[in-house]
Amino acid sequence: MNPLHRNDRPGQFPKSWYAASTDIPPERPPLYGQTTADVCVVGAGYTGLSAALHLANKGLDVVVLDAHRAGFGASGRNGGQVGTGFNMDQPALEKRFGPDTARLLWELAEEAKQDVRQNCARLAHDARYTPGVAHGFYAAREAKDYADYAAHLADTYGYDQIELLDPEAMRNLVKSPLYQGGLLDMGAGHLHPLRYAFGLARAAEAAGARIYERAEVHDIANADPAEVRTDRGCVKARHVILAGNGYLPNIERKVAAKVMPINSFMCATEPLGDKAAEVLARDIAVADSKFVVNYYRLSEDKRFLFGGRESYSIGFPKDISTALIARMTNLFPQLQGVKIDYVWGGTLGITMPRLPAIQRVAPNVLSGAGFSGHGVALSGLAGKVMAEAIAGQASRFDTLTGLNVPNFPGGVAFRAPLLTLAMTWYALRDRLGI
Secondary structure: OOOOOOOOOOOOOOOOHHHHOOOOOOOOOOOOEEEEEEEEEEOOOHHHHHHHHHHHHOOOOEEEEOOOOOOOOHHHOOOOEEOOOOOOOHHHHHHHHOHHHHHHHHHHHHHHHHHHHHHHHHOOHHHOOEEEEEEEEOOHHHHHHHHHHHHHHHHHHOOOOEEEEOHHHHHHHEOOOOOOEEEEEEEEEEOOHHHHHHHHHHHHHHOOOEEEOOOOEEEEEOOOOEEEEEOOEEEEEEEEEEOOHHHOOOOOHHHHOOOEEEEEEEEEEOOOHHHHHHOEOOOOEEEEOOOOOOEEEEOOOOOEEEEEEEEOOOOOOOOOHHHHHHHHHHHOHHHOOOOEEEEEEEEEEEOOOOOOEEEEEEOOEEEEEOOOOOHHHHHHHHHHHHHHHHOOOOHHHHHHHOOOOOOOOOHHHHHHHHHHHHHHHHHHHHHHOO
């Protein structure tokens, strides 16, 4: 079933705290009839809006099509964490690709974070970028791994933004009795994701890009120019960028074979007031070492924003909140009985190695997807690098295509059942503490 419509009403943002705390702009018109452009971008999330902004700033004529609204998908629903690196650590990247490529990837990921910080300062000040992401672990045996990794980043890449936290320091910062230590990365940060998406959309339009909403793409004719067709219109463009990620319908099998949509869920408590300091001592975001990761932070009005359960079917479970709240109160017993004001879900894209799938699916069709939980920074970078490639500077695009993300086993039809079996095992490991 089409992930664009399984869990949402057309054009309506989910009832999240993000939507409730944002001035939603007026809806843009859909595409009617035929138009032409240098580049047609499919999807108005971080990837597509970043690509549109960079292309328009280069003087190209850009059309962006979104089936719902700009910022509607994962870009407007996520945990807001601007993480360091990829969802594969640097030693693993060094082993897989060699030290030179690993360094290039590190530099790209650092640039991705810098771009987010600069965009917030220039284009989306209301997104309130704030430095600081902590990572917690549950078993004392993990302490050496965390220390070794921090030392490796410092020694090899000169990254000195990480502070190691012993059990006492971690519990003074993150008031859960379960963590046995962690680290604090002040080079990472967090933001209001929907406001950030709206800021990118405003900037892209100011640079000359045209954004059409409720313009669902159902077919692309790979030709020169390509034809990108919606129910009510068509764009003829010399280049196409596919930027739908987990929401992209099955219009390009080369993308679907490598990128699988999964759902993640969040809740927001009532404002906690002074009680917020009993959960987090500082305005930081936190993630932990569970395979099915818990991620959380405080909002500007002192709500606790918590995400931590996944599902691998296209449809959301009928009951999102029970298991999600149980995870939250297991970590923070002091939140037992706190009122939950908002619960929502969204769809992201993952790949087999948890590395982005950046690819040229046809001579004039590029795709960026599968950011696997690191999309707040890396998706914007993907849009930027794809824009560079279209403008004739493809070296960084080629570095990312060189990640050679494989297809999921079983093809599009069987990827979800096979992955569900694997994830069930990892979830059991989390529960058993293996």
